[in-house]
Amino acid sequence: MKSVRVFAPASVGNIGPGFDVLGMALAGMGDTVLATRRSEPGVSIIEITGDRGRLSYKADENTAGISAQTVLDHLGCREGISLTLHKGVPGTGLGSSAASAVAAAYAVNLLFGEKLSKAELVPLAAVAESQVSRGFFLDNIGPSMMGGVTWNNPFTKEVVSLGRLEKAIVIVAIPDFPLLTKESRRVLPGMIPMEHFISNMAYASMMAWAVAKKDVTRFGRSIQDRVAEAARAPLIKGFEDVKKAALSAGALGCSISGAGASIFAVSDDPKKAEKIGKAMEKAFQGHQVVAEIRNTQMDRLGARMIK
Template identity: 50%
Template structure:
């Protein structure tokens, strides 16, 4: 497993000699792809994330004690829940002969395109690693979480898991061997997230994608993905806003979302320079430097969905620089 890109990013640890029996970790939501960067670019966001409590147990393996915060019937089978899979993979990589019990607090809606399953996996891997003395580095934790994500999404990609663990934006240069490049944040960016009341499973959204794409679309997405990386390096918010333009995946996945085209047109009419799907959808996002303009964009998009008979809501946020971290045991908010 490669160590480039994160060589100076060791997993955050704790003092040697301390013995813990229980910890609680938070991992933020994320925007996968950032438009054109399919499976490659991702960006963590503030104000939304999953929390996993992890307790040691003498028996080997993983047990999920409960799931709160969602109306979804998420499986408590640790082999079918990304938190359980990630914790088990972390224990295996550590070589631990004990196990853990998990309690999952879901704050990211499943099937929303906001990295819900990835955040659960990251929080579980991060907490399990911390509980047993932090023997794994960030690459190994990303790998453990991405293995879990692959079990439910149908593909091994780290655009959500890497950003949720590290914070900021990331570029996954390679998954085999794993190599992730942190890109940082653009602090003045305001992100408009619009979520129609619709569920789109990542596995389904990937199943409709073609095996071949037109060269013209490939070139356009490559150019925009490169421009997004340049925007982070130059701290150029205007370039970032213009570059969230997906010519390949979005035209296909948008067909799963009634009102998508009308919402995008409404956003552009309110001054948005770019609008795209967040991950597999159905959430959409836009970026601006003005919170008042961001609110107007969000309201216009929600109204457009309403006119198509689709309930929707919007959320204003910014990039999350920190990524996964521990919470005091009595807190359920980051």
């Protein structure tokens, strides 16, 4: 195989209560990498589309480039690759940098003998995320690689695929302003009141159990975050109103997607989901924010080769 095209989905980090631990992959949006072997070592980025000219072509400044190089190094390859990257993750807070890193890592592994499992690729892809955001986060890398809902332990770096809720509908509202992950982490508290710890731990536990049991209602109702959401809400114009609108329209739960600024809600009913999306859009409009609404589901496969 000389060339391969790989897709990796967007994702929602935290899923509310599971800060830095839980994440879910989203169907129908993600990044595509076309990777081609070449004899010279190293990684070169030939083309980037869909980023509105924002991303660097320097391989060591782009998560796809860093990730590809990390896997090449890990495999001890003397050859190199060239990459073309198509960005298809809309807005911030949807695991955009993770999707690029995952797609590139998965592509390089395919091109050079498929020696690593997805679980083994996760920490390698995470190196790119850590160089860009200065933290070692797996709650976007995990689901983007594996699909469905994943759990990870930030201390041991272990990642586990918890399963997928086929019937969950995820409504994503993507406002037209950016939010830097760095800023979004700066506002987090260093200490958590005991009762906020208990609350988040309880809801995250129920969420993980609900995934195993395919219980969409309990999954959605477990989107209750008293740790990160309160700190980050002021960074997202209109957040409280958008959340209120989603819940009033029948969402099972609603919170900030990862570090924001995107907001996600969950429903078990396609008709309600339409209504929820419209309510969220309108609530953002009330704050002079244009938001794109996407109704989607959980991605099933994570990173995969495509035609």
